[in-house]
Amino acid sequence: MLADLAFAGEGVGHRMVWDDNGMVMGENTGDSLPHGCSAISTDVEIVVDVGRQWARPGRVFGYNRNEWRVPACSRVSVVLHNHDQIRHMWMLHGLPHYLYYRGMFHLEAEGGRTMRGTFIAPSGNQTFLVHCDMAQHTEKGLKAQFIVGAGGQDMPNIDLPRPSMRSFLQRRLSPTSSENYADKTSNDLPYFPPACLNESSK
Template sequence: MAIAQFVYRGLMVLVVALVPATVLAQMDHGQHEMAAPAQPTQMDHSQHEMAAPGQPAQMDHGQHGDGEHKDHGMILDREGMVMNHNPDRLPGGCGEVSEDVSLDVRVGTKYARTGLTFGYSQHEWRVKPCSRVTVTFINEDQVRHQWMVHGLPKYLYPQGMFHLEVNGGFQKTAAFIVPSDDETLLVHCDISHHMEQGLKGQVVVGGGGPDMPGIPGLYAPRFPDSYD
């Protein structure tokens, strides 16, 4: 009887020893997984985070079938961009539009003055206070250029800016209404080094304010280069 029990226990030990350890591990893990409560996946959390308020792109809401995007005063398409187009909202102190002014502004290397790379066809524009200025910006180069006005009332123009940006070979038209006060407004191209290479001007409203330094053909730079 004792011999039989010994043989039986020996066979059991032998069987256990022959079972692969991986099988035993899987059996143990399977038991734990069956007993564990269901856990939410990380993917669900990431999806909720992506849908959080403020995350959806503004571009989706302003997209039009023709590829043009309009949002927050911006008009964007393959030809360029307009920001803060304003043909009708009057600045403080303006009872009405005093006059309508149309400007054709061309830009390109052909208008560059000696020693510069680029130029506008004109670098100074004079208008009456409260004028509505409609600008057609024509890019004769094959690189992107801008015609930006700074110093406008911020309650009408975010960051006090009116902005035309045109890709090479295209043109854009938009309007803005100047203030009721005598002021001189900076015009320039904000693309890197384009202002330093000639794309700078000014809009003089009424009697104007201090002239902008460094306007090609009009005023010397504040800190001229020295070649001595």
């Protein structure tokens, strides 16, 4: 089922697609580029595992990563694997409203299912909120941040690696690195045990 409802000032509308596995809203494979992007800079795939087994200390649910980094103007494909038997979401806020309805890219997977969606990262250095749209799931651990380029200010109340580890990651994932940036997303790095999280290192 496809719904493509246009709203004034909100780009091309929801661009929602549903099937038995879940839903994607705001998919953009490159038909329209954000302002400041003359072309797609690179392709990045982010594999997101979500479920109780990735919950940080004191949480109920968790993503396998609480931070992802991509270059500006990259085409980002998100693969959401839901390991629980209830539905979970990966929703990103703050994208350009002229391309994405209410500035959102939304991926939802039913229990035990996988969904994939694609969007184009904006130009510039920005940090965006990622969370599950079910408020209780957000409060119980499903919140993260998505960094474009050098990023901006960290989102509050996100379980992130302690500063020394983040400094290492930022050097490794620098867009100016001579290494292949598309192959160096934080999704490639090992899971951070509780001792690496801000809450546990205070």
